[in-house]
Amino acid sequence: MALDIRGPKVRMPLHLHDKEAMRLEELAFQVREDIIDMLVEAGSGHSAGPLGMADIFTALYFHVMKHDPKRPDWSDRDRLILSNGHICPVRYATMARAGYFPLSELMTLRKLGSRLQGHPERVKLPGAETTSGPLGSGSSQAAGLAYAGLMEHAPWRVYCVMSDGELEAGQTWEALLFAGRNKLHNCTFIVDRNNIQIDGTTDEVMPLEPLAAKFEAFNLNVETCAGNDIRDFVAAVARAQSVTEKPTVILAETIPGYGVDAMEYDFEWHGKPPAPGPESRQMLAELRTLGGRITSEHQ
Amino acid sequence: MATKQTKGLNRDAHLARELFAADKLKRVPTRDGYGEGLVDAGAADPNVVALCADLTESTRTLGFKKAFPNRFIQLGVSEQSMASIAAGLSLAGKIPFVSSYACFSPGRNWEQIRTTVALQNSNVKIAGAHAGVSVGPDGATHQMLEDVALMRVTPNMRAVVPCDAVETRKATVAVASSAGPAYLRFAREKTPVFTTPKTPFKLGRAEVYRFGKDATIVGAGPLLYEALVAAEALSAEHKIEVGVINSHTVKPLDAKTIVRAAKETGAVVTVEEAQAAGGLGGAVCELLAGACPVPVERIGMPDRFGESGEADQLITAFGLSAPYIGLAVLRAIARKRGERVPDAPEYVAKARQTLEAMRRDTIAQALARTPKKWGGKLSNDTLKSRAK
Numbered sequence: 001m002a003l004d005i006r007g008p009k010v011r012m013p014l015h016l017h018d019k020e021a022m023r024l025e026e027l028a029f030q031v032r033e034d035i036i037d038m039l040v041e042a043g044s045g046h047s048a049g050p051l052g053m054a055d056i057f058t059a060l061y062f063h064v065m066k067h068d069p070k071r072p073d074w075s076d077r078d079r080l081i082l083s084n085g086h087i088c089p090v091r092y093a094t095m096a097r098a099g100y101f102p103l104s105e106l107m108t109l110r111k112l113g114s115r116l117q118g119h120p121e122r123v124k125l126p127g128a129e130t131t132s133g134p135l136g137s138g139s140s141q142a143a144g145l146a147y148a149g150l151m152e153h154a155p156w157r158v159y160c161v162m163s164d165g166e167l168e169a170g171q172t173w174e175a176l177l178f179a180g181r182n183k184l185h186n187c188t189f190i191v192d193r194n195n196i197q198i199d200g201t202t203d204e205v206m207p208l209e210p211l212a213a214k215f216e217a218f219n220l221n222v223e224t225c226a227g228n229d230i231r232d233f234v235a236a237v238a239r240a241q242s243v244t245e246k247p248t249v250i251l252a253e254t255i256p257g258y259g260v261d262a263m264e265y266d267f268e269w270h271g272k273p274p275a276p277g278p279e280s281r282q283m284l285a286e287l288r289t290l291g292g293r294i295t296s297e298h299q
Numbered sequence: 300m301a302t303k304q305t306k307g308l309n310r311d312a313h314l315a316r317e318l319f320a321a322d323k324l325k326r327v328p329t330r331d332g333y334g335e336g337l338v339d340a341g342a343a344d345p346n347v348v349a350l351c352a353d354l355t356e357s358t359r360t361l362g363f364k365k366a367f368p369n370r371f372i373q374l375g376v377s378e379q380s381m382a383s384i385a386a387g388l389s390l391a392g393k394i395p396f397v398s399s400y401a402c403f404s405p406g407r408n409w410e411q412i413r414t415t416v417a418l419q420n421s422n423v424k425i426a427g428a429h430a431g432v433s434v435g436p437d438g439a440t441h442q443m444l445e446d447v448a449l450m451r452v453t454p455n456m457r458a459v460v461p462c463d464a465v466e467t468r469k470a471t472v473a474v475a476s477s478a479g480p481a482y483l484r485f486a487r488e489k490t491p492v493f494t495t496p497k498t499p500f501k502l503g504r505a506e507v508y509r510f511g512k513d514a515t516i517v518g519a520g521p522l523l524y525e526a527l528v529a530a531e532a533l534s535a536e537h538k539i540e541v542g543v544i545n546s547h548t549v550k551p552l553d554a555k556t557i558v559r560a561a562k563e564t565g566a567v568v569t570v571e572e573a574q575a576a577g578g579l580g581g582a583v584c585e586l587l588a589g590a591c592p593v594p595v596e597r598i599g600m601p602d603r604f605g606e607s608g609e610a611d612q613l614i615t616a617f618g619l620s621a622p623y624i625g626l627a628v629l630r631a632i633a634r635k636r637g638e639r640v641p642d643a644p645e646y647v648a649k650a651r652q653t654l655e656a657m658r659r660d661t662i663a664q665a666l667a668r669t670p671k672k673w674g675g676k677l678s679n680d681t682l683k684s685r686a687k
């Protein structure tokens with residue numbers, strides 16, 4: 001495909017006003033409460049990743065993306081590909097808050113007959129975009145979608161959320177090589193750089209650094225942001241959209257388990273839910289004080 | 300000399316005492332047997348090395364890592380490379396065990412296994428954990444059902460599906476000391492330990508666990524226990540005597556034992572927690588079509604993916620438990636007698652109805668508990684996360 005920089009228009013302003021930023025921050029903490037409630041009801045599932053990515057998913061669904069919850073198959077929607085499917089509770093919670101399906105359905109996570117499968121499934125849940133769980137295939141599917149989008153001069157963008165652990169899978173780099181070669185500037189890869197995976201820290205299991213230099217060597221534009229700072233993330237997305245010669249990787253430096261003291265930075269919380277009772281009550285209380293920044297719990 | 304046994308449990312199989320007292324049988328996941336067997340194998344041969352792709356604890360490779368830290372190799376999330384790195388290690392005389400979830404290995408890395416392990420006949424052992432629908436709430440992406448077929452159709456590859464933790468331990472030790480590629484399959488959930496250390500086990504040799512003249516069940520994996528339960532029930536309720544064969548080695552299949560049983564009973568049912576096509580069911584059909592064509596019914600996943608749910612729910616909802624095995628036996632016997640049977644097997648149709656009903660009930664129960672914060676009527680404090 002010959003280079004054609006015509007693609008989705010930059011939608012300005014992405015800039016966040018103070019009031020809007022505060023609203024999104026509070027919403028992200030509500031999403032975190034939903035995540036804890038869902039996981040404890042389900043009795044299994046992943047905790048640290050979803051909590052760490054609550055700000056980014058809130059920003060994507062409530063500020064960045066062009067989408068319509070009532071029309072999940074709207075052809076001009078931006079596509080959000082979740083490659084590391086195991087963090088789907090954060091996607092389900094934000095989708096429900098955005099109006100894709102009734103909030104009550106969050107009660108059914110991981111249960112027999114639910115649309116909210118343990119790992120997300122395109123054929124079950126409209127708006128899930130792809131089926132994922134096994135790591136590494138989201139980046140390729142995002143690249144395929146973005147390639148098709150450029151072929152059609154489509155007005156939509158592709159956002160692909162992926163984990164840092166999944167960068168160990170060779171397929172990710174095959175996809176990024178393709179994305180760089182084809183200058184898929186309508187595609188933004190968002191790496192949840194939380195430094196943990198199942199067996200330990202990424203540094204112990206398989207060191208990834210220098211990451212930014214790796215992406216640059218693959219002909220990608222690299223933006224770094226604090227992944228739990230909604231304003232910083234949105235600014236990184238705005239910079240990504242102004243680059244029309246390369247796809248962008250946003251290295252979002254997140255804190256796994258963000259908002260819950262006992263979980264933060266701890267890889268042991270990668271793949272288990274909080275225990276019902278005192279443990280989860282304590283976590284919810286922390287979240288209701290917005291990480292200790294306010295003294296009284298909101299309702 | 301004792302007279303040859305013709306019905307009931309095979310005394311020489313040394314199965315667990317009180318086999319059908321569910322509360323007295325120990326329940327241990329087969330993956331635990333892998334962990335123990337891997338340590339045994341490592342102690343027996345210093346060339347044994349264990350590779351893992353970021354799943355050290357859940358695949359139970361952790362015990363080996365602790366016992367032989369210098370012989371444990373962490374790969375991170377890279378199952379494709381892991382298979383071929385193992386092949387490389389084997390070319391230098393190591394005996395690598397490649398551990399991951401079955402959906403990734405041999406799921407994701409099948410081509411690497413095909414070329415660098417099987418085709419060049421490397422001494423690599425593939426250990427697939429969390430196989431079958433019993434991995435439960437994780438859902439279809441992680442419920443590997445095609446692995447037995449994938450491995451069975453690959454030349455040079457042997458495929459072993461042990462039935463409980465004790466047998467998995469024996470199988471792990473056995474493949475370590477037997478040169479060439481092999482696949483070992485095991486599961487996440489606790490299942491009954493119904494064999495004992497005295498139960499005979501030899502790679503490639505099926506074991507008769509129960510004798511019967513009316514039909515034969517050929518099973519592999521933890522569902523073999525369900526097969527024994529079904530056989531007991533058929534004996535008690537229908538006076539039907541069903542043989543049960545543990546065909547843990549799906550490849551090479553023990554043709555002699557299976558053909559002999561097919562000839563003696565004239566009706567066969569296969570049982571496995573995998574796709575009913577291509578796995579043990581496929582292997583038995585291929586064998587019997589050539590050697591002894593008798594009616595065969597296959598218990599397994601009927602060409603569909605799994606879904607989220609609790610392990611025991613799914614075993615029932617997908618028609619893999621003892622009552623369905625019983626229906627399959629009755630159908631096989633009816634066909635043997637030349638009786639008319641419905642085109643669609645009853646055990647498949649009934650499972651489909653059960654699945655629908657269980658889905659409806661499960662979701663209705665969950666939604667009935669919806670709290671105010673999610674649009675329901677109950678207090679938010681009724682959520683489990685807020686339990687006192």
